[in-house]
Amino acid sequence: MPAPDVATSGHAFTPDAAAALGGPSWLSRRRAEAAEKLAAVAWPTSREEIWRYSRVDKFDPGRYCPSVDGDGAGPARQAPGGGPFAAEAGDRAGLVVVRNGRVVHAEVEPGLAAAGVVVADLADVDPGLAAERIGACSDASPDPFTVLHDAFLAGGAFILVPDGVVVEEPIVVLHWTEGDGVAGFPHTFVGAGASAEVAVVERYASTDQEILVDAVVELDLAENAHVRYLAVQEHGTGTWQVALQRAHLGRDATLRSSAVALGGDYARLRSESLLAAEGAESDLLAVYYGDGDQMLDFRTLQDHAAPHTRSDLLFKGAVEDRARSVYSGLIRVRPDAQKVDAHQSNRNLVLSEGAGAESIPNLAIEADDVRCTHASAVGPIDDDALYYLATRGVSPDDAERLVVLGFFEDVFGRLPLPSLEAPLRRSVNEKVGHLHPSDPRSAS
């Protein structure tokens, strides 16, 4: 690793370190431009509305170093941590394995490759194509962490489905980050051409070391494209995740997106859909569960820039122990975007006295012929439900688990990839039962 100029910057994320990462020239240029901006970036504070309630005040860039060339991992070294998802996603059309932000494996069914489907490391694809597409969505919504991401972007999953091609089985992307103080910058680009269809499943996992995962996901949907997307976040206990997922939807395009967030110390996800042309539809779903001292932080945007567009959002979470969650969501309807149908709903269960959830839904409506609703709820488990279950002999721990899993059930029932319902239910079930393992013999 080149010695970073820590002395002057206070951290290792210097222009020299960014330049040292190598790769194709378009990528080096992109990094250099970002590194220049980064030098002038003021790290945000929680006084800014978009960072309110977050833990950004505790962010210390000096604790991390950018991962260099996968930290010595040879290409043969596979990233562990696929969990049940790699196996239980069922038949898949392609697989990308990413370690510390670097692609270590990429494959796609030969038949699909022949049809022009690309599943590859973004650093390996045609430079003209990659330079044009990377940033197509995310550049429209920068923040200091996307600038940091761009300054150290050295690889990532690049998935492109040409016009009219339908990919039946999901493409699976497995992200793994490890190493004390490592900062990884995973990038996923999904481009669906006109009338193309694809499903992408991503799983993010990491060790329990102090890790920064600064991720960007771009979902670029051309006219009449249909994309299903599922991200499962199961980071280790020491991981800080600051992620942007941004989708651009063309005419009559549909996005069914969902997130399952269980891991990390502080895990933030900005999830944004730009409905850029008439007939576009975006569904954003999420399930999250925090315990211990975790904070799970979601900022969402349903941005209606065209008339006759539709969006729906349902985020449901639970927090236990001293965990916190934040949901701050905005439906924006721009002038002239008439006949818009937009809904957002955020519901939270607070399971311990020390836990807390913030829920802030917002509307910014600049058109006058729209149908928009928002709903928000934060509350404890219904005591009557626990008592009812107890009168049937259900132990308190089991009762709590039943009620929490039941609370998430309507989201599970709408997951864009039904084959993953069972393993995801199991993951959430394990997490809910984690701190209170129920003993079948405790009745006696």
Added chain:
Amino acid sequence: MSVLRISGLRAEIGGHEILRGVDLEVRSGEVHALMGPNGSGKSTLAHVIMGRGDYDVTGGSVTLDGQELLGLPTWQRAARGLFLAMQYPVELPGVRVGDLLQAARRATGPAAAVPDLGERITAEAARLGVRDEFLARGLNVEFSGGEKKRAETLQLAVLEPAFAILDEIDSGLDVDALADVARRIEAMTTETGLGVVAITHYARLLRELRADRVHIFAGGRVVASGGPELAAGLERSGYDGLAAELGVELPAPVAPPEPADPFAEPVGF
């Protein structure tokens, strides 16, 4: 043969005494009806027997086969053989009745495990006329009154407790549902020796359940006990008239009136 024995039970809520020395003894296979005016404390008795946290027990005992239940949490009382069928079953979004029964069975230990719970549930559902869609949905969510009480009875039948307290299981039921529910419970009294305490306002349930004993409950205690003829007396004369006939004084209400049941139609009085 099991015995549920309640003696001298006193309980209060927020310093206000509601149960004022309840005595009641129920044996396996027996059906005891508890009838009384609104505000007499019947539902409170059901919840205090089950150990609901809102109430403070100030005296007396509740034993099952000689073992004291007071002091045990609700779920352990249930695991030892009590069941409460609620007047207003709670909605559980996303929790199927099968999920609930599996968790309930886990609590009662391996010895109580049903070899094939799913088959058991399907068989009981058929017997009670519970349609499949109600097994697949969140329990009690968007169930009609009759569907809720059929679901309560299904749980009772699968869990096979020693004693069931039925808190107005006949409320919200049409005639057909009442017959289905009551006949299933009556059958349990012979099939598994279920002992029943049925809280009700209506003599019809008592006839369907073939009640062995009828207790008039007023002012937080049992003021008169007898055979089914007591219910007939009630139908004829009402609580005040019956009290006069029996020569007992009817105590004043102890609890605020329970919400009126918009579904039930009084039978006979």
